[in-house]
Amino acid sequence: MAMAFNLKDAIVEAVTGLGGSGTALEVREYLRSKYGKEWKNIETIMDDLSVESKSSFFPPEDRVLRQAGSGRYSLKETAASELPEPEILAHEAHPTTSEITNNTLERTNSVYLAKLKQIIDQPALEFAEANSEQVPDTPGIYIIHDKSLKRIIYAEKSGNLRIALLQHKRGNNKGGKFREKLGQELGSKSELEISDYIMSNCSFQFLAVESFEERVRFEHFIAAVLAPVFNIEFQE
Missing domain, CATH: 1.10.10.10 (Winged helix-like DNA-binding domain superfamily/Winged helix DNA-binding domain)
Known part of the structure; x- marks a missing residue:
């Protein structure tokens, strides 16, 4: 092109x-x-x-x-x-909006549902146990689970999965939306308390996705289908 x-x-x-x-x-x-x-x-x-x-x-x-x-x-x-x-x-x-058919919608949904299944079929990695060797330094999408809430609470695209996920584990809450929102939910501004909660309650799954355009679309699809609570509240 x-x-x-x-x-x-x-x-x-x-x-x-x-x-x-x-x-x-x-x-x-x-x-x-x-x-x-x-x-x-x-x-x-x-x-x-x-x-x-x-x-x-x-x-x-x-x-x-x-x-x-x-x-x-x-x-x-x-x-x-x-x-x-x-x-x-x-x-x-x-196809234009008026020309989109049920087959087109089904085909698009099936592609992203297959990608989503690839993520959720993987074993979840506990933040407390995960290390850099388990997470590739490649672009992709990840989801975060909270076992105390028994639900997926966050999903995001990243240009480097390893950096993004390890920063959530020990980063600064001003440096990431996830830690910032979690701190608000916990009613705490203490970095140690936020990190302790993540280490005790949170796990993650991921999928490498090279194309930036696909990462954007897939992130929106996950937010629409799984409705992670932190993603939805960010958009209000």
């Missing part, structure tokens, strides 16, 4: 590929994963491309994004038509 012609087109392509909305970080990772290219000033350009921008150098007709809150941007209705022609042709190969 040909590379988008400029940063504006690349951002539109990335947001489209992310399902119609995304943060600057997600857009940056999408473009790096797809093209191996690091664009500068993505945050500034995405703000300038939004219809809400007060200082944009883009004329109103070129502003293809809307601010969706919490640092996220979504596409305006006209954004898809502004993709470069090779991208339009690629998108025309996919």
